[in-house]
Amino acid sequence: MMQHSELRESVCQINKEIGRTGLAMLTWGNASGVDRDAGVVAIKPSGIDYESLQPSNIVLLSLDSGEKIDGEGRPSSDTPTHLHLYRHFESVGGIIHTHSHYGTVWAQACRKIPCFGTTHADSFYGAIPITRMLTEEEVDHDYELNTGVVIVECFADQDLNPGEIPGVVCAGHAPFAWGATPAKALENALVLEEVARMALHSLQVNPGLQAIPGYLLDKHYLRKHGENAYYGQPE
Amino acid sequence: MMQHSELRESVCQINKEIGRTGLAMLTWGNASGVDRDAGVVAIKPSGIDYESLQPSNIVLLSLDSGEKIDGEGRPSSDTPTHLHLYRHFESVGGIIHTHSHYGTVWAQACRKIPCFGTTHADSFYGAIPITRMLTEEEVDHDYELNTGVVIVECFADQDLNPGEIPGVVCAGHAPFAWGATPAKALENALVLEEVARMALHSLQVNPGLQAIPGYLLDKHYLRKHGENAYYGQPE
Amino acid sequence: MMQHSELRESVCQINKEIGRTGLAMLTWGNASGVDRDAGVVAIKPSGIDYESLQPSNIVLLSLDSGEKIDGEGRPSSDTPTHLHLYRHFESVGGIIHTHSHYGTVWAQACRKIPCFGTTHADSFYGAIPITRMLTEEEVDHDYELNTGVVIVECFADQDLNPGEIPGVVCAGHAPFAWGATPAKALENALVLEEVARMALHSLQVNPGLQAIPGYLLDKHYLRKHGENAYYGQPE
Amino acid sequence: MMQHSELRESVCQINKEIGRTGLAMLTWGNASGVDRDAGVVAIKPSGIDYESLQPSNIVLLSLDSGEKIDGEGRPSSDTPTHLHLYRHFESVGGIIHTHSHYGTVWAQACRKIPCFGTTHADSFYGAIPITRMLTEEEVDHDYELNTGVVIVECFADQDLNPGEIPGVVCAGHAPFAWGATPAKALENALVLEEVARMALHSLQVNPGLQAIPGYLLDKHYLRKHGENAYYGQPE
Structure with a gap:
């Protein structure tokens, strides 16, 4: 029987969603999840296409040491980024990195x-x-x-809470998004992509546009x- | 037997169309309908995805009091907006609110x-x-x-007829559209989205563009x- | 047996392609064809959706008088435009009018x-x-x-050949395209839409862009x- | 038995992918492959749609003389371009030319x-x-x-390596992309299209944007x- 089969299944499924939802073309994206009690991170193998991905292909790593626990292939080349974020953003249970179009544009x-x-405002409590x-x-x-390191530095310098702002855009590169679970990370990645697209087009209609008032941001973020x-x- | 089964079916189907037509991603939209003779409003429950929605999930409310008549879940969090519009726009039989991309951009x-x-001009008798x-x-x-309240105020202040201008964009938020039936509200929501997209691109081709002459607006609106x-x- | 069944079939199929290719949403488009020997024009009925359209729904009209020869419904409300173009552009065998997005934007x-x-240049011998x-x-x-009338006037005033420039954009309205057959009209409508989209984006990359040199236009138009x-x- | 059946199959399949991936509408694109040991180039016939294309339709030509070796139809009208590139870019095993939207826009x-x-930077070692x-x-x-000739001249004048920059945009026309195999050429054509789209939108967010630093370009290109x-x- 596979170790950590539930985590593998969930991470496999969310990686497949990256392809299915169009967040990434080719293999331009990867998702991971963490089991903090077990100290295990599960992540996509590098360069494998989404359709053929199986739970057995998911690579398991130690959260502490980063060493491979199980899996045949190399983990995603972005693994050290994922590990660093899990170590510093303690509320995060799943991370997605893609080169989704509009997130990458910003x-x-x-x-x-x-x-x-x-x-x-329904998903991000302020600017991304x-x-x-x-x-x-x-x-x-x-x-x-x-x-x-620069993602963690960015949140620290601006005193941002990664639990309230579940994503970032990396200069010259692409977005990362996260959440309490891999499924929630996927949802936040989809929201980041759509609000990035809306923001570009909103500026095209009104180039002098300013952010919404703080009281409206508060209302929408907090009602959810x-x-x-x-x-x-109710749950 | 379900109460108001025809109204439920129609409202359920139009909510599903929100997802199927791409007007909203995730659960970013809701549709309602009213039976004015019975004084009953039917609306989507909050946070339920479109694919799994069934007529039995639709929430029934009193048009007058807003109190729940039937249904297990919470109604859409936007219910008070729908109720206020039904109470003040008497020709309206169905309402749709979505975060459709280009409507939201404006x-x-x-x-x-x-x-x-x-x-x-074929669907809206003047600017939205x-x-x-x-x-x-x-x-x-x-x-x-x-x-x-601000939607009704906006139509009153500018002396606009909600029967002739079946939609509005809410500052910092998103569009609402309506019609004589939920199906007609859907059609107007689709038109609002497409003319919002056309208007942005038309300004990009010709930044000084003005509205069409009033006689052309009259012709197209009135021939339909x-x-x-x-x-x-002929019907 | 249906009159002019081949013409009906062809016009019906091309109207269905308007919906299938996404040139028009809802019922925002219509196609027609002419049998010049018989003096008969076949055109879509007004306000019927593309999926349910059948050859038997196609309306037949006299090219000379515009009177209905056969068909139960009203012909497209744009019928007088189609008839006028057939009467003045003699090489035209099929016409398509849609509110396709980028053609309408221009x-x-x-x-x-x-x-x-x-x-x-492969399809239009100069600016549309x-x-x-x-x-x-x-x-x-x-x-x-x-x-x-204004389409024919536009081609006459600028000494344009409708056989070489198989389309036009009507100010404040939308495009018309045509060709030797309804199928060729559809192809030209698809090309018009795509070159309209390319032209907008090309100007966004290079706002001072000029038309290609005449010798390159000649080469591409004439090699096809x-x-x-x-x-x-070879045929 | 067909001559060079493996090459034909591969070139046929990649041509079909041009249609399936949306790189080209109608017949606006063609792919070819070369067997350098045999001195044979395989290319799409002219004006045939992608769906009906079969390996037996692929035209075989001599790399040296350009003369037809096998195949019933005319080869793509762009054949002399493909042949010239194969003769001057020795690492190239497959070439794709399409009028894909954003590549054509640039x-x-x-x-x-x-x-x-x-x-x-993951696929092109510098500007295209x-x-x-x-x-x-x-x-x-x-x-x-x-x-x-002008493509080869462009790479020579700027001292570019076609193995590192597997594509070009031709002024007033459209892109060409290539790779070690027809499948790799297709991937590079898809990347060219997406980075062309990203570049336009990036300039719209930040009109003064400059290229990424050379050390970041080096890192990403060389890690792949x-x-x-x-x-x-590992292979």
Whole structure:
């Protein structure tokens, strides 16, 4: 019997959703999940297409050491980024990285995605931040780890809560999104892509557009996520 | 036997069309219908996905009091907006609210959608108006009701007829559309989305573009909707 | 046995392609064909959706008088435009009118579509012209006929050959395209839509862009359409 | 038994992918492959639609002389371009030419596609170059051959390596892409289309955007293509 079969199944399924929802073409994306009690991270193998992916292909790694516990192939080349985020963002249970079109456009443009409406505010409690560009030293040594380092630095410097802003765009690169579970990370990745697309087009209609008032941001984020949330069905 | 089964079926089907036509991703939209003789409003439950929705899930409410008549789940969180519109726009039999992409873009940009062509004029007798932004007070207390209040205010202030302009974009938020039936509301929501997309691209080709002449607007709206309408087959 | 069954079948099929290819949503488009020997025009009935359309629904009209020869429903409300074009553009055997997105955008923007590349030049021997806006008088009396009148006027004034430029965008309205057969009209409508989309995006990359040199236009148009055409297989 | 049946199968399949992936509408694209040991080029016949294409329709030509070895139809009208590229770019095993939307947009705009991010850098080691416009003389005589001549000239003048930059946009026309095999050429054509689309939208978010730093370009290109590549699974 497979180790951690439930985690593998969930991570496999969310990786397949990356292809099915069009978030990534070719193999431009990967998803992972963590079992914090067991100290195990499950992640997509590198360069495998989504359709042929099976739970048995998912690679298991130690959250602490990063060493491989099980799996035949190489883990995603972005694994050190995922591990760094799990170690520093403790509420995160699943992470998705894709080169989804509009998220990547804002990343390439080196611009944060402002909160222009309630669609954004329903899932992200403020602008989606942009990291700084990595230095030559950071790219040449431990590039993928340093991608995680600048994300954590970005949230620390701006005093942002990764539980409230579940995503980021990395300068010159592409977005990362996360959530309490791999499924929630996928949802946030889909929302990030759509609000990135809405933000570009909103600026085209009104180039001087400003973010929505703070009280409207509060209302929409908190009616879905606060203590007194009233959206959806009681659980 | 279910109460108001015909109304439930129709409202259920139109909610499913929101997902099928791509007007909304995830659960970003809801449709309702009213039986004015019975004083009953039927609306989507909150946070349920479109594919699994069944007529039995549709929530029934009193048009007068807003109290639940039948249904297990919570009604859509936007229910107070729907109720307010039914109470003030008497010709309306169905309402759709979605975060459809281009309608939301104009809402976020805080701009009315000008009538740039006959595609628009065939369904909307003039520009699709933009509401004002809600105040902090209006957002903090009875937010969803006040969304309806500013829509009704917008039509009253500009002396617009909701029977002739079956939709609106709400500042910082998204569009609402309506019609004599839920099916007609869906059609108007689809038209609003497409003319919003056409209007953005038309301005990109010609940034100084003005609305079409009033006589062309009259011709197209009235050949489909006036007393002497001659589009389609006689009924 | 149905009269003119071959013409009906062909016109029915091309109307269905309008929906299937996405050229038009709802019922925003119609196609017709002519049998010049018989003096008969076949056209879509008004307001019928594409999926349910059958050859028996196609309406037959006299090319000379415009009177109905056969068919139960009203012909498309745009019938007088089609008839006028058949009477003045003698090489035309099929006509398509749709509110396809990018063609309509250029029509609304009141701009001709310049020839920015060989994709355009392969099918249209120069810019796709824009008509003038109809006057109030022309809109109020015989509007659909006058839509045909300004198209014919546009080609006459600019000395354009409808056999070489098989389409036009009508100011404030939408495109018409045509060809030797209904199938060829459909192909030209699809090309018009795609080159309209390419032209907008090309101007966004290079706002000062000019049309391609005349010798490149000649080469591409004539290698497919001239006496010495060498594209495709010999017939 | 068919000659070169494996090459035919592969070239047939990749041509079908042009239609299936949406890289080209109608018959706006063609793919070829070469067997350098046998000195044989296999290419799509001219004007045949992708769905009905069979391996037996693929035309075989001599790499040296360009003369037809086998096949009933005319080869693609772009054959002289393909042959010229195979003769001058020795690492190339497959070539694709399409009028894919965003690649064609940059070609029409007469602009190279800058490297704005890692998506681009993963497959193209720098900007995707733009050829110069052909002269009237070059268009009037041996046009398709001269299209190949200006591509080769463009790479020579800028000292670019076609093994590292597997594609180009041709001024006023459309893109060509290539690779070690027809399948790899298809992948590069898909990447070219997506990075062309990303580049346009990135400039819309940030009109002053510059290419990514050289050290980031090096890192991404070389982690997939250099001697020490570590992306994907070991072969």
